[in-house]
Amino acid sequence: MKPRAGSKALIREINEALILDILRTQAPVSRATVATQTGLSAASVTGITGKLIRGGLVVETETVRDTGGRPARLLELGLDGVFAAGVRLSPTEALAVVVDLRGGVVSTHRESLASTDPADAAEAVGNAVRQAAGGKLSQLIGVGVTLSGIVDQASGVVRHSGALGWADVSFQALLEDVLGEAVVIDSYANAYARGLLFDGSFTVSELLVFSVGMSLGAAVVVEGRIQPGFNGSAGGFAHSRAITGAEPVRLCHCGAEDCLETRGSLWGMRHAIERSGGTARAIDHELDHEVISKAAWHLGVGMANVAKVLGPEKVVVGFAPEARLGTFAEQTKESFLRQYEHSNTPAPQLETTVTDHVALARGAACSVLGGLFTARESQERSA
Template identity: 25%
Template sequence: MTVVAPGASAARPQLIREINEKVLLDHIRRSGPISRTELAGLTGLSKPTVSAALSSLERTGLVHVTGQRTGVPGPAASLYEVRPDAGYVLGLDVGREFLRGAISDLAGTVRARLSVRTKAGDAMARIQELADLTATLATETGIDVTQLTQTVLGSPGVYDPRLDALTLTGRLSGWDSPATLAALRDRFGTSLMIENDVDAAAIAERVHGHGRNVDSFAFVSVGTGIGMGLVLDGKLRHGSHGVAGEIGYLPFTEGSGSDQRDARKRGGFDASASAAAVVRAARRAGVRGASTAEKVFAAAARGDAVAAAVVAEEALLVAKAVCTVITVVDPELVVLGGGIGQAPGFLEAVSQQLHRLAPVMPDVKASVLGRESVVAGCLAAGLDRSWQTLVGRVGTQG
């Protein structure tokens, strides 16, 4: 026998209305502008039910009529879409040299974008710069910061709940202090979400890049630091302790650019294959003007045989790491990102080594998203979170 709790019968119609509104809102977000008839066909709901739900969503300010569809049999049909100004998302990328940020509306249109070189000497100064960057972006967008429905910060490191702090933060001095996380929360409020920067770039790759319509791929970033974002079965994977993708800690200490102090701090593979390691290897080999990894790659492209040997060694190290990923998770696609990962000719060099090393060969591509990939991923994650929050409010308003 089924026992119905008191009030359950009265609550059931309201619950059904809320579910219908959430379903319609999701379809409008993904497929709008869209008509009532099209929504009825997509959802299987009756036209009167669709009309009632749309009226409720209009009252809450989440959707509006954006025009009419003409030129088809029958009367002109009103078209519905989400109200872009129902909320705004802030995406921030905190790096050692640059801070980048952007604000988008709920339709995903970027309203303002800015990149500044950081002058901060410590974590608190860097947080102040992030706050200043946010204020500038809000002014350019023409909104108040209170209108931000979600803030997502792309940062090196992973969250450790035992310490209530970020750990494995690489080269950002003081960023792993509990005081840093507390100050970030104080500055950006309850809407703050922190995502690993490489994971954020992987999200951007899934939404805007080669990862679209690919269920499993690895985004491998090689540059100032080394990391990986792993998407399996269409979902970003963080692992039990948040360290899925921290391939900088693979125990590779090979190559003339390896630094044992870096290996202890940031992992063996990072010490052997990051941009700093490439510079160290080039200098030891006698490459002239090897002040940055970019200059080493440029020298190799000009025909400098010594620089080319350094680049070849780097490609072998990265191929070994990618081969390890292939044998563990067997992704359909591997995307190379970061300053080194996207360097001209590097994709071909890594692929050549992989053909020799790997038991199977996935598609391997270089990312085309550039330096704004972390911000783009933060915005995408923030939009999803914003819509989850707004959809959760459906039925509690109006």
């Protein structure tokens, strides 16, 4: 990628992102290799990498000797200079992780919530980050926070979170007041997708990522980038209308009736058990196999409907640890693939996995790291 035109500060930031991304994906590399791949002059590469070394983002490692030339020092990302924090916020706790520039988790901390009031939640997030960061607090470049619901990342507003009972909460501003750090907020599904994209786990550029747990979510990846949609509405398939047949309607926490959330999420399954005369309790994959089977059918149909509209090359379904209910994942996959039996196009690749809570917190931290390595995101931040 060639350097772009614009103000000197913007060009410098973009060129730094280009160099850092090469080191992230190819290190250790020489300055000559960096110059060749970026199109920058040798003098520019030397100047920019010198600044990055002084800032702790880059370090010199081994020495290699070119034929007939003087030895060259190879470069790679520094792992002790700067860090990012990520937090998975649930109704009961804030799980914070601190990661290095390669996305490796170096520390974690769990902080209980006094309540789901936004102020209490922000305080718990702040405490969790400070405890996880410890002596590295001054080296943080930002904090990413992920939560269940529809999140407008651009404005920093949680449009709706059934799990937390929030609607139109300006949570980013609240967090930045508490932390005194730049904060990025996003949904569980988007955070998980960002972690996968940061790691280069998939070579495909058209991807759908679904999260299945107490609530449902989706991330839409087009040309390798997560699409937020207008007001952060992309991926809100949890509140699309479920196919219900002759069953009585189910009221969703969003106020509508028969959302997919009422059928395919753990929240929906628990309410189904209570409606049938059961007591409030954890779902048991042996006792509640019929409820789980119905949920898997609805979930598979809902995911296939989204996939048929967007036409991704691959679909990843991340089940929260608490959603590991017997054959729930297998039945969901079977329901999804069945929707393509008479399709004119083949079903996309489908992969099911378990998304542990640390992975979501790490994905939130990768939302912060992404700005360092992506020239396009750097340009948007500077605009």
